[in-house]
Amino acid sequence: MSSPAVEAVDVRRSYHLDGVSVEALRGVSLRIDPGEYVAVVGPSGSGKSTLMHLLGCLDRPTSGMLRVGDRDVATLGDGELAGLRNRTIGFVFQSFQLLGRTTALDNVALPLVYRGVRRAERRERAEAALTAVGLAHRLGHRPGQLSGGEQQRVAIARALVGEPGLLLADEPTGNLDTGSGAEIMALLDGLVRDRGVAVVVVTHDPEVAALARRRVRMRDGLIE
Amino acid sequence: MRAGEAFRVALGALVANKLRSSLTMLGVVIGVAAVVVLVALGAGAKHEVEQQVEGLGSNIIIVVPGKFELGSAPTISRLTLDDVDLLGRVVGDERRVAVSVASGENVSVGRRETFVTVNGVNENVPNVFDRPLARGEYITASDVDTRRRVAVLGSTVVRRVFGDVDPLGRQVSIAGVRFRVIGVFAPVGSTFGVDRDTEVHIPVTAAQRLFGVDRIDALAVKAPRADDVEPLQGKLTAALRDKYDGEEFSAVTQTQILGTIGRILGLLTLVLAAIAAISLLVGGVGVSNIMLVSVRERTREIGLRKALGARQRDILLQFLIEAVLLCVVGGLIGIGLGVGSSLLVAAVSPLPAVIAWWSPALAFTVSAAVGVFFGVAPARRAGRLDPVVALRTE
Incomplete structure (x- = not known):
C-alpha cells in the first residue's frame, strides 16, 4: 500500500489563553490517501480549523504524530516545514487571500517564487494553472477587477501551480453565491479525478459536504 | 527565494x-x-x-612675548626695536628680522574715512613675508631711521578713501597725522568674509610716535632653510630670555599655528x-x-x-x-x-x-x-x- 498523503495519529492541540488551557483537538487520528476527496464537517468550535492548520503544517501538534507524505512533522525545523508546505500542500481560503496589488498571474506564481523557480518558468506554469481553471483570459487582471468566483479560481490555480499532493480548502464557497460555489466545487471535484490530488474541504455547508466521497464529522475536538 | x-x-x-x-x-x-x-x-x-597661513611665506618664525596660546589674552610686550639687532645676530642676518606694532586707527582723505589696522613695520617685511606690491615702493631703511611719514596701503583702503583717484604721492591722514602714500599692496582677497586688504603699513618709528609707545608687538624671522627653523626657535627665545631676565617668550612657526x-x-x-x-x-x-x-x-x-x-x-x-x-x-x-x-x-x-x-x-x-x-x-x-x-x- 502506498504512503498516505497525510496521516494524523492521536493528535492533540491545546492553546493557552490568559492562563486557561483550551484543548482544540483531543486526540484525532485521520489518514488521507492520495486522490481522496474528504469533507470535514462540524459546528463552529469543533476543531475543524485547527485540524486544517495542522494538516497544512501551519501549526504543530502539542502531542501525537503527524506525517505528511513520508515526513514526520515533529522532526522538521521551521525552515524545512516551510519547504514542505511549499512543495506538498496547496491552500484555498474562504476569503481568497490574494495580493491586491498583484495580477492574477503573479498571484498564482507566488508559491514558485519561494521554490526558487526562474521568472520565465514561473509565468509559464502560472499561465497553465490559470488556463486549467478557465481564466486564461484574465491573466493581467488584479483581484479587484475579478468576481468572487473568479478570485477563488485564481486561488485554486495558485494552490495547484506547485503540483502539491494535498489541497486544503477552508470554506471555499463561504464567500460565494450558490452558482459560483457550485462551479468551484465542480472544479475541485475535477482535480481529484484528473490529477490524483488529495482534497480536504472544511465546510459548514451540507451540500458542499455531500459532493465529497468521504465525510469526517467533528465535535468538541474529536472525530465522531 | x-x-x-x-x-x-x-x-x-x-x-x-x-x-x-x-x-x-x-x-x-x-x-x-x-x-x-x-x-x-x-x-x-x-x-x-x-x-x-601658508600664503604668508615659508620658514617664518613669529616671536611674541608670553606663552603662545590661542584664546589667551596677549602679554604686554616689552620688546623694543633693539631686539631686531639682537635677533639679527642670532640668525646671522639682520635683514631676516621684521617687526610689527599694530593699532586700529582712522584713515581719511578729505571727508572719506575708514577704520583699519595700522601696522608699524621695518624695511625687512618683504624679505620675510610674501606680500607683493601692486604699485609704488615699500618702506625703506631710511624711512625707518628718519621716521618718515610714508604709508603703504591695502587695495581696499585705497578704494575707500581715494575712490578712483591715483593714490601714489598723495596725502592720507592717519589718526590725524598726514602721511604720503608710496605704495599699494596687491589684493589678496578675503577670508570668511573678512577683507584682508584693509592693512596700512608705516615705518615702525613713525608708528611708535603716532601710537605713543616704545614697544613693538612681535618680531618675525625668516629662517634661511627649513632645517634651520627648529634650532632657531630655541635660540631666539633663549636670547630674549637672557636679555629680559627670565621672562617668557614664544617662537612659533606656521606649522604650529596651523596645528x-x-x-x-x-x-x-x-x-x-x-x-x-x-x-x-x-x-x-x-x-x-x-x-x-x-x-x-x-x-x-x-x-x-x-x-x-x-x-x-x-x-x-x-x-x-x-x-x-x-x-x-x-x-x-x-x-x-x-x-x-x-x-x-x-x-x-x-x-x-x-x-x-x-x-x-x-x-x-x-x-x-x-x-x-x-x-x-x-x-x-x-x-x-x-x-x-x-x-x-x-
Whole structure:
C-alpha cells in the first residue's frame, strides 16, 4: 500500500489563553490517501480549523504524530516545514487571500517564487494553472477587477501551480453565491479525478459536504 | 527565494506607498545632506585658514612675548626695536628680522574715512613675508631711521578713501597725522568674509610716535632653510630670555599655528557632524516606525506568504531590504543635495566649502547601516509572525 498523503495519529492541540488551557483537538487520528476527496464537517468550535492548520503544517501538534507524505512533522525545523508546505500542500481560503496589488498571474506564481523557480518558468506554469481553471483570459487582471468566483479560481490555480499532493480548502464557497460555489466545487471535484490530488474541504455547508466521497464529522475536538 | 526576487517585492511595496515612502526617505535625505554640508563647511574653513597661513611665506618664525596660546589674552610686550639687532645676530642676518606694532586707527582723505589696522613695520617685511606690491615702493631703511611719514596701503583702503583717484604721492591722514602714500599692496582677497586688504603699513618709528609707545608687538624671522627653523626657535627665545631676565617668550612657526587652528576647526567640524548625525538618527527612527506600520498592515500578506512556503528569513529579508532601500535611496539623494548645497553655499556666501571624498562615502555607509539597524527589528517581527494568527488578522 502506498504512503498516505497525510496521516494524523492521536493528535492533540491545546492553546493557552490568559492562563486557561483550551484543548482544540483531543486526540484525532485521520489518514488521507492520495486522490481522496474528504469533507470535514462540524459546528463552529469543533476543531475543524485547527485540524486544517495542522494538516497544512501551519501549526504543530502539542502531542501525537503527524506525517505528511513520508515526513514526520515533529522532526522538521521551521525552515524545512516551510519547504514542505511549499512543495506538498496547496491552500484555498474562504476569503481568497490574494495580493491586491498583484495580477492574477503573479498571484498564482507566488508559491514558485519561494521554490526558487526562474521568472520565465514561473509565468509559464502560472499561465497553465490559470488556463486549467478557465481564466486564461484574465491573466493581467488584479483581484479587484475579478468576481468572487473568479478570485477563488485564481486561488485554486495558485494552490495547484506547485503540483502539491494535498489541497486544503477552508470554506471555499463561504464567500460565494450558490452558482459560483457550485462551479468551484465542480472544479475541485475535477482535480481529484484528473490529477490524483488529495482534497480536504472544511465546510459548514451540507451540500458542499455531500459532493465529497468521504465525510469526517467533528465535535468538541474529536472525530465522531 | 532569490535575493533579486526579495528586492523586487520590496521595491514594489515602496512604490505602492509612494507618499509614505518619500516622506520617510525625507528624514534620511535631510540627515545625510546635513552631514555632508556641515563637514564640507568645516573642511572648507580649515582649508582656507591653511592656505592663508601658508600664503604668508615659508620658514617664518613669529616671536611674541608670553606663552603662545590661542584664546589667551596677549602679554604686554616689552620688546623694543633693539631686539631686531639682537635677533639679527642670532640668525646671522639682520635683514631676516621684521617687526610689527599694530593699532586700529582712522584713515581719511578729505571727508572719506575708514577704520583699519595700522601696522608699524621695518624695511625687512618683504624679505620675510610674501606680500607683493601692486604699485609704488615699500618702506625703506631710511624711512625707518628718519621716521618718515610714508604709508603703504591695502587695495581696499585705497578704494575707500581715494575712490578712483591715483593714490601714489598723495596725502592720507592717519589718526590725524598726514602721511604720503608710496605704495599699494596687491589684493589678496578675503577670508570668511573678512577683507584682508584693509592693512596700512608705516615705518615702525613713525608708528611708535603716532601710537605713543616704545614697544613693538612681535618680531618675525625668516629662517634661511627649513632645517634651520627648529634650532632657531630655541635660540631666539633663549636670547630674549637672557636679555629680559627670565621672562617668557614664544617662537612659533606656521606649522604650529596651523596645528592649533587645525585642532580647533577639526573639533568644530566633529561637533557639527555630530549634530547632523542626530538628525540622521531621527530619520532612522522614522524608518523603523514606518516599517513597523508596514509590517502590521501587511500581517495577512505575511501569513499568506508563509502558508505558501516563505521561510522566516525570506520574510525578514523582504522587509529588511525595504528598510535599507529607503535609507540607501534617501542617502543617495541626501548626498546629491548635500554636495549641491555645499557648492551653492561656497558660490554665494563668503563661507568656503570643501567636499572631502570621505564625507559622502561615510554618509552613504552610515545611512545603509541605519537602514539595517532600524529595519532589523520590524523585519524580525515580520519573520516571526505565526502564519495561523497572521492569516486570521483582518
